[in-house]
Amino acid sequence: xxxxxxxxxxxxxxxxxxxxxxxxxMDMAPPGLNEDIIRFISAKKNEPEWLLEWRLKGFAAxxxxxxxxxxxxxxxxxxxxxxxxxxxxxxxxxxxxxxxVDPELLATFAKLGIPxxxxxxxxxxxxxxxxxxVSVATTFKGKLKEMGVIFxxxxxxxxxHPDLVKxxxxxxxxxxxxxxAALNAAVFSDGSFVYIPKGVRCPMELSTYFRINAQNTxxxxxxxxxxxxxxxxxxxxxxxxxxxxxxxxxxAVVELVAMEHAEIxxxxxxxxxxxxxxxxGGIYNFVTKRGICKGxxxxxxxxxxxxxxxxxxxxxxxxxxxxxxEGEFYSVAVVRNKQIADTGTKIHHIGKGTKSRIISKGISxxxxxxxxxxxxxxxxxxxxxxxxxxxxxxxxxxxCGSHTFPYIxxxxxxxxxxxxxxxxKIGEDQIFYLNQRGIDSEKTVALIVNGYVKEVLNQxxxxxxxxxxxxLSITLEGSVG
Amino acid sequence: MTSDMILPFYQALTEDVNALSAQVPALxxxxxxxxxxxxxxxxxxxxxxxxxxxxxxxTNIQRYLKEFPYELLTTAAAVAEDVVNSTAIPELDCYRVVxxxxxxxxxQSTLPEGKGITIGAMSANTTxxxxxxxxxxxxxxxxxxxxxxxxxxxxxxxxxELAANTVVDKPIHVVNVYSCTAHAFIQPRHLWVLNRxxxxxxxxxxxxxxxxxxAFANSVLETVVMENAELWHYNIQQGAESFREVHTxxxxxxxxxxxxxxxxxxxxxxxxxxNLSVALKGSHxxxxxxxxxxxxKHQHVDNHTFMDHIMPDCNSNxxxxxxxxxxSNGVFTGKILVHQEAQKTNAFQQNNNLLLxxxxxxxxxxxxxxxxxxxxxxxxxxxxxxxEESMFYLRSRGIGEDAAKALMVNAFxxxxxxxxxxxxxxxxxxxQIAEIMNN
Numbered sequence: 013x014x015x016x017x018x019x020x021x022x023x024x025x026x027x028x029x030x031x032x033x034x035x036x037x038m039d040m041a042p043p044g045l046n047e048d049i050i051r052f053i054s055a056k057k058n059e060p061e062w063l064l065e066w067r068l069k070g071f072a073a074x075x076x077x078x079x080x081x082x083x084x085x086x087x088x089x090x091x092x093x094x095x096x097x098x099x100x101x102x103x104x105x106x107x108x109x110x111x112x113v114d115p116e117l118l119a120t121f122a123k124l125g126i127p128x129x130x131x132x133x134x135x136x137x138x139x140x141x142x143x144x145x146v147s148v149a150t151t152f153k154g155k156l157k158e159m160g161v162i163f164x165x166x167x168x169x170x171x172x173h174p175d176l177v178k179x180x181x182x183x184x185x186x187x188x189x190x191x192x193a194a195l196n197a198a199v200f201s202d203g204s205f206v207y208i209p210k211g212v213r214c215p216m217e218l219s220t221y222f223r224i225n226a227q228n229t230x231x232x233x234x235x236x237x238x239x240x241x242x243x244x245x246x247x248x249x250x251x252x253x254x255x256x257x258x259x260x261x262x263x264a265v266v267e268l269v270a271m272e273h274a275e276i277x278x279x280x281x282x283x284x285x286x287x288x289x290x291x292x293g294g295i296y297n298f299v300t301k302r303g304i305c306k307g308x309x310x311x312x313x314x315x316x317x318x319x320x321x322x323x324x325x326x327x328x329x330x331x332x333x334x335x336x337x338e339g340e341f342y343s344v345a346v347v348r349n350k351q352i353a354d355t356g357t358k359i360h361h362i363g364k365g366t367k368s369r370i371i372s373k374g375i376s377x378x379x380x381x382x383x384x385x386x387x388x389x390x391x392x393x394x395x396x397x398x399x400x401x402x403x404x405x406x407x408x409x410x411x412c413g414s415h416t417f418p419y420i421x422x423x424x425x426x427x428x429x430x431x432x433x434x435x436x437k438i439g440e441d442q443i444f445y446l447n448q449r450g451i452d453s454e455k456t457v458a459l460i461v462n463g464y465v466k467e468v469l470n471q472x473x474x475x476x477x478x479x480x481x482x483x484l485s486i487t488l489e490g491s492v493g
Numbered sequence: 494m495t496s497d498m499i500l501p502f503y504q505a506l507t508e509d510v511n512a513l514s515a516q517v518p519a520l521x522x523x524x525x526x527x528x529x530x531x532x533x534x535x536x537x538x539x540x541x542x543x544x545x546x547x548x549x550x551x552t553n554i555q556r557y558l559k560e561f562p563y564e565l566l567t568t569a570a571a572v573a574e575d576v577v578n579s580t581a582i583p584e585l586d587c588y589r590v591v592x593x594x595x596x597x598x599x600x601q602s603t604l605p606e607g608k609g610i611t612i613g614a615m616s617a618n619t620t621x622x623x624x625x626x627x628x629x630x631x632x633x634x635x636x637x638x639x640x641x642x643x644x645x646x647x648x649x650x651x652x653x654e655l656a657a658n659t660v661v662d663k664p665i666h667v668v669n670v671y672s673c674t675a676h677a678f679i680q681p682r683h684l685w686v687l688n689r690x691x692x693x694x695x696x697x698x699x700x701x702x703x704x705x706x707x708a709f710a711n712s713v714l715e716t717v718v719m720e721n722a723e724l725w726h727y728n729i730q731q732g733a734e735s736f737r738e739v740h741t742x743x744x745x746x747x748x749x750x751x752x753x754x755x756x757x758x759x760x761x762x763x764x765x766x767x768n769l770s771v772a773l774k775g776s777h778x779x780x781x782x783x784x785x786x787x788x789x790k791h792q793h794v795d796n797h798t799f800m801d802h803i804m805p806d807c808n809s810n811x812x813x814x815x816x817x818x819x820x821s822n823g824v825f826t827g828k829i830l831v832h833q834e835a836q837k838t839n840a841f842q843q844n845n846n847l848l849l850x851x852x853x854x855x856x857x858x859x860x861x862x863x864x865x866x867x868x869x870x871x872x873x874x875x876x877x878x879x880x881e882e883s884m885f886y887l888r889s890r891g892i893g894e895d896a897a898k899a900l901m902v903n904a905f906x907x908x909x910x911x912x913x914x915x916x917x918x919x920x921x922x923x924x925q926i927a928e929i930m931n932n
Contacts (some may be wrong), residue, residue: 392651412866413864416872418874421856424848425853426878430873431875433873435871437866486837
């Protein structure tokens with residue numbers, strides 16, 4: 013009896029001892045991937061039974077799959093059992109002023125031209141009263157709500173709009189799609205949910221709000237965007253500021269659904285930690301992104317600027333199911349040091365009169381390795397389908413690699429497909445011309461590179477286009493000369 | 494791994510390798526037996542290609558291998574003179590080499606003679622310097638299981654070696670006759686070596702006279718073009734309904750050499766796969782790869798090319814054009830690999846396709862893999878239709894639809910036929926194309 017009393021006392025004391033922080037400890041799941049963890053995550057998020065079942069189906073599919081072998085890089089060793097699949101948002105260390113922030117980071121911010129308040133938000137400095145992110149968010153939220161736009165975290169959507177989530181979740185990227193999508197289906201933490209009702213043109217770039225609020229969405233995020241008939245939305249994820257993250261593997265899933273005459277514009281600026289000069293550390297960005305143009309004359313456009321991550325491996329795709337629907341893919345991928353990018357797109361022409369346009373610009377510097385891999389497939393029903401693809405590569409330095417692996421499949425004689433790819437370096441004559449006019453080599457390269465990628469950057473929302481341009485110059489700093 | 498369905502076939506092949514040595518003792522020396530054994534081992538490791546083999550993702554070869562109960566055929570039968578004569582290219586002044594199932598028929602051939610020209614059966618030249626140095630030397634063959642199978646099983650083939658500074662005055666017309674009385678699997682193996690400053694033009698055609706028995710040829714040709722040598726190689730696959738073909742050409746080029754390869758695949762043969770690889774082992778070379786494929790009915794034509802830029806300062810141009818009629822399938826893979834040492838490389842590749850059949854399709858994989866920075870490389874691909882304006886222009890001038898189509902196909906293939914440097918051959922090919930389009 014005495015013994016058990018002692019234990020009870022011990023436990024009581026312990027709880028007291030750790031107080032508030034104990035709660036956070038309890039929200040941390042032990043490392044490992046199994047059904048219990050999935051049930052635990054689902055319970056923590058108070059999810060309905062069907063969602064738990066879907067997660068378990070994803071896990072069952074995951075167990076049957078192996079890591080792919082076809083990619084053009086050596087697959088890093090991933091110990092998925094060593095990861096912890098659930099953690100409540102960690103409290104960031106709060107700094108009192110920007111003086112305490114790493115000066116190198118501040119210099120980068122200054123070059124990018126990020127406003128002071130956002131700099132504070134990004135580095136975790138306590139935000140002053142003038143810039144109250146909560147109130148800004150509330151204003152935005154109110155405006156969106158007025159128009160019927162649903163924009164919330166995935167968890168919130170599951171609670172408040174279960175029908176919509178149930179209808180569209182996994183409809184574009186099924187839980188059996190690939191091993192990372194299966195893993196994501198099983199353990200996804202949170203993410204964003206967007207629904208634009210019929211006939212609504214979303215009044216703002218959803219990025220603005222996202223950028224202030226949605227920090228720390230975790231390594232297995234899941235985004236679902238649905239644009240109903242005649243609606244329009246522009247969504248931007250990521251940001252130009254260098255992001256450091258403790259999670260090495262990022263396996264997100266993004267699903268887009270465009271109904272009749274709807275348009276979704278999805279832009280990504282990715283600048284995750286690329287690792288050190290020898291490629292140690294750095295994020296593995298293995299993301300599955302796919303959109304479906306379900307309705308007639310719908311349109312999905314992907315724009316991506318990828319400068320970060322040790323390995324970027326993703327193929328934002330479009331299924332052109334509706335007749336006369338349109339898909340676009342604009343990409344800039346920059347690799348330096350030992351970074352690897354294996355990225356591109358897949359466009360499936362299914363409906364009649366479908367159109368697609370692919371513009372991919374790869375830049376390789378240092379010992380980076382950049383691959384464009386893409387599929388354009390035209391089905392037998394896709395009469396008068398039209399595709400134009402251009403993928404250009406720019407090589408800076410003689411130790412980098414640049415590769416193009418397109419797959420083109422046409423089953424319709426009325427389809428017109430054009431594909432073009434070029435690889436070259438920056439001409440010495442071009443550098444000489446600009447040098448001779450008093451522009452130093454570094455600025456010369458920045459100028460030429462910016463001209464080279466302009467076609468893609470023009471697709472970004474304006475303020476990000478400016479930042480992305482600066483980001484490219486910074487990324488390539490020191491690559492030449 | 495060999496898939497279960499093809500297993501009996503595979504077992505039969507293994508037994509055949511052992512039986513072979515008794516048949517052609519000259520090709521069963523210790524060295525060759527060793528090479529054959531290794532090739533068979535390699536073949537059993539990689540196995541027959543499946544749709545999951547990246548290089549064969551659009552071509553299901555097992556489907557064609559299982560179609561008929563093939564037996565390995567290693568011998569030749571006499572072929573009537575008029576069959577051989579029917580393959581003659583009108584008004585072409587040339588030497589003639591007749592091969593039946595890969596075996597040289599000296600009495601039906603007119604071989605070039607003269608100092609420095611060695612031309613004969615592989616089995617008669619196993620001690621020649623070229624054979625000893627270059628046989629099975631091409632690394633690109635190692636990755637291709639069908640080529641490994643050929644190495645293990647070949648019974649004979651054509652050996653050509655031109656000594657330094659030897660120029661053959663007339664084109665050599667190689668007539669490949671595939672003749673069999675039962676469905677046969679035939680493995681010819683050739684090696685052509687052009688030493689320093691040598692030059693030759695070689696035209697290959699093939700014929701399978703029987704219609705009741707199916708011949709499946711799995712041939713391998715190795716060509717070596719040494720310093721400053723020049724080879725023009727035309728391969729014309731006229732085809733027959735009762736013929737299937739996997740044709741592997743592995744070429745290597747040395748300093749300052751020129752290599753021009755033409756591949757014409759014309760209708761009828763239900764299944765054709767051409768593997769073509771060129772390894773550039775010296776600087777300042779020039780390579781032109783030209784291809785034209787016109788496919789009809791349920792024909793499947795797969796052209797798989799690989800330009801391997803190993804050394805700096807080389808130029809390569811590749812142009813493949815396809816016309817796909819009826820329910821035919823076209824496949825094109827073009828890989829350009831530029832190694833890190835291969836600076837100042839210019840490598841261009843183009844693949845254009847006309848899809849004319851309602852059920853025709855095309856799958857294309859133009860690939861660039863580049864590890865050097867001071868290079869100019871590009872590839873282009875198109876698939877589509879005649880432009881409506883051009884059709885309208887011709888029709889408005891009173892030209893019927895079919896005639897207009899034939900005219901347009903002729904124009905489309907002109908880029909390739911125009912590059913043919915032998916006038917009689919050029920004329921012959923243009924006639925062939927016109928005839929196909931008029932039917």
